[in-house]
Amino acid sequence: MQYLDGLNEPQREGVVNTEGPAMIIAGAGSGKTRVLTYRIAHLVNAHKVDPFNILALTFTNKAALEMRHRIENVIGAEARNLWMGTFHSVFARILRAEAGFLGYPANFTIYDTDDSKSLIKTIVKEQELDEKVYKANVVLNRISGAKNRMISWQAYINNPEYFAEDEANMKPKMGKLYRIYSERCKRAGAMDFDDLLFNTNILFKNHIDVLNKYQHRFNYVLVDEFQDTNISQYIITRKLAAVHQNICVVGDDAQSIYAFRGADIRNILNFEKDYSDIKIIKMEQNYRSTQNIVNVANSVIARNRAQIHKQVWTTNQSGELISLLKASSDHEEGRLVASSIFEEKMQNKIQNSDFAVLYRTNSQSRAIEEALRRVNIKYKIVGGLSFYQRREIKDLLAYMRFTINHNDEESFKRIVNLPKRGIGPGTINKILVAAEEHTISIWEVIENIHQFIHGKVSATLSGFVTLIKRFELEVNHKDAFDAATLIAKQSGILKELYEDKTIEGLSRYENVQELLNAVKEFVDNTDNKDVNLGAFLQEVSLLTGVDTDKSDDNNVVTLMTIHMAKGLEFKNIYIVGLEEDLFPSQMMLSSRADLEEERRLFYVAITRAKEKLTLSYALTRYRFGRLKNCEPSRFLDEIEPKYIQVDTKFSFSEPVIPNRTKSFINSVRRDVQKKSANTFKKTGDYTVSPGFEPSDTSALEIGMKVEHPKFGYGKVLDIDENGAGRKAKVKFDNFGEKTLLLSFAKLRIHE
DNA sequence: GACTCCGATCTTTTT
DNA sequence: GATCGGAGTC
Numbered sequence: 205m206q207y208l209d210g211l212n213e214p215q216r217e218g219v220v221n222t223e224g225p226a227m228i229i230a231g232a233g234s235g236k237t238r239v240l241t242y243r244i245a246h247l248v249n250a251h252k253v254d255p256f257n258i259l260a261l262t263f264t265n266k267a268a269l270e271m272r273h274r275i276e277n278v279i280g281a282e283a284r285n286l287w288m289g290t291f292h293s294v295f296a297r298i299l300r301a302e303a304g305f306l307g308y309p310a311n312f313t314i315y316d317t318d319d320s321k322s323l324i325k326t327i328v329k330e331q332e333l334d335e336k337v338y339k340a341n342v343v344l345n346r347i348s349g350a351k352n353r354m355i356s357w358q359a360y361i362n363n364p365e366y367f368a369e370d371e372a373n374m375k376p377k378m379g380k381l382y383r384i385y386s387e388r389c390k391r392a393g394a395m396d397f398d399d400l401l402f403n404t405n406i407l408f409k410n411h412i413d414v415l416n417k418y419q420h421r422f423n424y425v426l427v428d429e430f431q432d433t434n435i436s437q438y439i440i441t442r443k444l445a446a447v448h449q450n451i452c453v454v455g456d457d458a459q460s461i462y463a464f465r466g467a468d469i470r471n472i473l474n475f476e477k478d479y480s481d482i483k484i485i486k487m488e489q490n491y492r493s494t495q496n497i498v499n500v501a502n503s504v505i506a507r508n509r510a511q512i513h514k515q516v517w518t519t520n521q522s523g524e525l526i527s528l529l530k531a532s533s534d535h536e537e538g539r540l541v542a543s544s545i546f547e548e549k550m551q552n553k554i555q556n557s558d559f560a561v562l563y564r565t566n567s568q569s570r571a572i573e574e575a576l577r578r579v580n581i582k583y584k585i586v587g588g589l590s591f592y593q594r595r596e597i598k599d600l601l602a603y604m605r606f607t608i609n610h611n612d613e614e615s616f617k618r619i620v621n622l623p624k625r626g627i628g629p630g631t632i633n634k635i636l637v638a639a640e641e642h643t644i645s646i647w648e649v650i651e652n653i654h655q656f657i658h659g660k661v662s663a664t665l666s667g668f669v670t671l672i673k674r675f676e677l678e679v680n681h682k683d684a685f686d687a688a689t690l691i692a693k694q695s696g697i698l699k700e701l702y703e704d705k706t707i708e709g710l711s712r713y714e715n716v717q718e719l720l721n722a723v724k725e726f727v728d729n730t731d732n733k734d735v736n737l738g739a740f741l742q743e744v745s746l747l748t749g750v751d752t753d754k755s756d757d758n759n760v761v762t763l764m765t766i767h768m769a770k771g772l773e774f775k776n777i778y779i780v781g782l783e784e785d786l787f788p789s790q791m792m793l794s795s796r797a798d799l800e801e802e803r804r805l806f807y808v809a810i811t812r813a814k815e816k817l818t819l820s821y822a823l824t825r826y827r828f829g830r831l832k833n834c835e836p837s838r839f840l841d842e843i844e845p846k847y848i849q850v851d852t853k854f855s856f857s858e859p860v861i862p863n864r865t866k867s868f869i870n871s872v873r874r875d876v877q878k879k880s881a882n883t884f885k886k887t888g889d890y891t892v893s894p895g896f897e898p899s900d901t902s903a904l905e906i907g908m909k910v911e912h913p914k915f916g917y918g919k920v921l922d923i924d925e926n927g928a929g930r931k932a933k934v935k936f937d938n939f940g941e942k943t944l945l946l947s948f949a950k951l952r953i954h955e
Numbered sequence: 956g957a958c959t960c961c962g963a964t965c966t967t968t969t970t
Numbered sequence: 971g972a973t974c975g976g977a978g979t980c
Binding site: 263264265290291292293316317336339341397398400401461462464465564565566567587621624626627628629630631662746747748765766767768789790791792805827828944 | 956957961964965966967968969970
């Protein structure tokens with residue numbers, strides 16, 4: 205067992221103590237993945253356990269894939285037989301096999317968040333409720349929260365407490381919406397992300413024989429990132445491990461950052477109470493970071509109350525101090541980060557791939573990107589809008605989904621009029637209403653449309669039905685690639701995009717080709733036993749932004765949210781946007797009063813760094829299209845000043861930490877405003893656009909004479925600076941004063 | 956029904 | 971900055 209060499213004592217214990225319940229508390233950088241990998245390898249090698257009897261659950265596809273590769277390196281091809289995957293993918297697989305018990309078809313569709321929201325919007329409209337009150341997001345969150353706590357719509361409706369809560373929130377119809385949403389999903393043969401867990405629980409609760417089957421199959425159950433499990437996930441794993449009691453959970457309460465998604469930190473804090481004979485192993489030695497970084501991380505997390513006591517330590521060198529960059533604006537922040545990366549690269553001969561820039565929200569990436577482009581540093585963005593969320597991709601996938609499952613309401617709405625068949629919202633609405641009234645599926649309605657809708661219905665609808673039927677026939681004896689190609693061609697999607705010669709249309713066309721490539725890859729991958737279209741869709745519906753990252757050039761700077769960075773490490777880490785309201789997030793604080801989770805997020809970000817950590821903040825920032833003043837984050841004050849070194853080469857020289865003052869901040873703000881006024885004010889002649897173009901915000905000035913295609917000539921009276929110059933008040937000669945949104949208004953400037 | 960224009964509105968993080 | 975939806979027009 206040579207893999208046991210070089211492990212420290214707790215790591216070794218984590219690997220060899222395979223029997224009975226165990227909880228491994230793994231501090232940041234303590235070699236968690238290594239232990240988990242070796243533990244599984246040890247089960248197979250030393251205990252001769254069949255990989256088929258081992259279930260290993262992770263949160264991301266990436267983590268699952270990486271672990272599978274690492275295990276393969278130790279035990280070889282046998283690793284393929286492990287039941288290893290995300291909670292969602294493993295349980296989707298089980299649900300497909302057992303769908304009949306729940307009254308679902310085996311080819312059920314998985315609704316992503318967009319589908320769920322769209323369905324909720326439709327329902328809210330049908331119920332004639334106020335869409336402003338019943339916002340899709342809010343309703344979905346409420347439903348999702350209930351499902352994550354395993355509260356069915358029946359239980360929800362029967363519980364007066366929930367109703368009282370909803371009434372207090374001015375949303376008394378929430379229970380009804382939950383009911384209709386669930387019924388609609390079921391009738392569409394669709395499960396949303398939460399259903400994959402919720403229904404697994406139902407399955408195991410109502411069908412003991414099914415539960416028994418899996419209980420006996422999984423002799424060993426391992427859970428990675430246990431701190432991020434919600435109650436629903438926890439109950440499932442506990443049930444599965446109930447027979448053999450070989451459950452091993454690995455996690456770090458200090459890195460629990462998914463409470464917003466229902467993760468319950470109590471799962472890890474209380475785990476030992478659920479198992480009397482539990483073995484608890486604490487891995488506290490950090491192999492990743494310098495002493496300074498470990499110390500700073502420790503001092504930050506020490507402020508949290510809810511945690512398991514541990515002392516993370518390291519024998520690494522003390523390393524550099526933490527750098528602090530102070531910027532006057534978000535754009536300057538980007539420039540500072542870019543210059544700093546540039547200089548580090550030059551001085552220390554570090555690769556692009558050794559850098560990562562982490563931020564709280566995806567929208568912050570823009571300023572950083574611009575700055576990196578300007579100094580010619582290659583970068584990639586991880587996460588954000590994923591490939592599979594693009595419109596054209598979703599369109600084609602919807603065709604495939606609808607071919608496989610004719611009842612998939614959301615796909616139907618997407619494609620029934622794409623390309624245009626003259627079937628507008630009116631008809632679609634009638635179809636949905638008919639389905640709802642007769643409690644039948646959409647397919648039944650459109651197959652026999654004249655029984656349900658009297659009056660004019662475009663004849664093209666029957667053409668659509670025939671098209672789908674033909675697809676269905678073809679798909680049966682084709683692999684996913686041939687099927688997808690056929691659908692792309694014959695649906696007309698490919699043709700429509702091909703004929704669109706705009707830059708956008710071109711990229712859309714390329715994206716569709718890219719999707720077809722992905723299908724090809726899926727079909728050619730020998731690991732996949734099933735290569736039909738249904739199998740491809742199953743895989744795709746659980747992919748996320750991270751999983752679709754396949755840039756060829758690997759020597760690039762990585763940009764991503766802190767959430768995405770969990771589990772990764774880089775030599776140099778930049779944490780940007782350390783401002784009150786942004787990080788910690790204003791929303792988080794007001795909605796959940798959970799500063800501790802934000803602090804854990806900060807902890808996760810800090811502990812990604814191996815050698816150098818740089819923090820930065822800006823004093824002004826564009827948010828929601830508006831220029832806002834910002835204050836440095838309280839988190840900066842939580843770091844002992846002796847660990848911080850202000851980077852004076854680029855930043856303001858005044859000390860902001862620890863004695864920052866209002867007057868200092870204001871003086872900087874004045875500078876910023878002066879500076880930006882000088883930088884951005886255009887002088888001299890303006891280009892007069894040949895036609896009417898949406899106005900260039902920066903080109904417009906008070907007093908200018910302008911021409912509008914409808915309103916004719918006028919004079920600019922005022923520009924709304926508060927809104928970053930987005931609105932202009934114009935007095936037209938014949939139409940009086942109008943306020944125009946400059947991103948839309950078409951104006952021609954006259955001198 | 957399709958299309959265009961424009962005001963209103965919303966932004967946390969992800970399976 | 972991007973997206974949604976209402977209003978108006980063809």
